[in-house]
Amino acid sequence: MKKIVGIVGNFKLPSSTYRVVAEITQQISQKLNMEFVIYNLSDLGASFPMAQSANELNFEAKHIIEEIINSDILVVGVPTYNASFPGMFKHLFDLISPETLANKPVVLSATGGSERHSLMIDYQLRPLFNYFKTWVTNTSIYVTSNDCIHTQPTAVLQERIQQTIDELEHLIAMKD
Ligand SMILES: Cc1cc2nc3c(=O)[nH]c(=O)nc-3n(C[C@H](O)[C@H](O)[C@H](O)COP(=O)(O)O)c2cc1C
Numbered sequence: 001m002k003k004i005v006g007i008v009g010n011f012k013l014p015s016s017t018y019r020v021v022a023e024i025t026q027q028i029s030q031k032l033n034m035e036f037v038i039y040n041l042s043d044l045g046a047s048f049p050m051a052q053s054a055n056e057l058n059f060e061a062k063h064i065i066e067e068i069i070n071s072d073i074l075v076v077g078v079p080t081y082n083a084s085f086p087g088m089f090k091h092l093f094d095l096i097s098p099e100t101l102a103n104k105p106v107v108l109s110a111t112g113g114s115e116r117h118s119l120m121i122d123y124q125l126r127p128l129f130n131y132f133k134t135w136v137t138n139t140s141i142y143v144t145s146n147d148c149i150h151t152q153p154t155a156v157l158q159e160r161i162q163q164t165i166d167e168l169e170h171l172i173a174m175k176d
């Protein structure tokens with residue numbers, strides 16, 4: 001069965017970013033009949049912060065990196081910190097060779113305290129995944145507390161998730 005891997009770019013739980021990634025990932029899983037797993041940065045364990053290369057990671061962290069590389073779809077979610085993604089999230093992708101993610105379908109999402117930083121995805125996160133030569137959906141998902149992810153996605157948010165899934169289906173058809 002094909003597999004979706006969700007990566008949450010912070011360490012904390014509970015986390016609104018985790019909830020956003022879970023919502024997107026579960027909906028893709030149901031619509032495209034794929035299994036899924038979600039990791040946050042805490043799952044990478046104690047070796048992660050100081051590792052200078054993937055060789056220095058412990059077993060759990062190496063396994064997560066293999067899951068990312070072998071995933072059929074990657075769903076990324078980050079909290080906005082000072083108008084960008086957290087540095088420790090970038091550190092994870094610094095441990096991954098760019099060629100290993102080429103042509104992988106990717107969905108980008110972010111949470112923020114303010115709608116004013118919604119372009120963070122397009123100015124900060126998308127260029128990183130362009131560098132990795134991934135296939136990022138045109139639609140991305142930015143969520144603030146106004147979108148009520150705590151209870152149920154708003155109609156606007158639900159529409160964006162559906163649009164993302166439609167785009168993913170096209171990307172997957174191109175790969176198959
Ligand atoms: C260090 C720090 C910097 C932040 N900077 C921004 C920012 O520049 N723009 C913004 O909209 N929200 C900012 N926030 C708010 C977080 O993006 C917001 O609380 C996020 O949704 C938290 O997600 P979480 O529940 O997964 O931690 C910042 C929060 C922290 C802790």
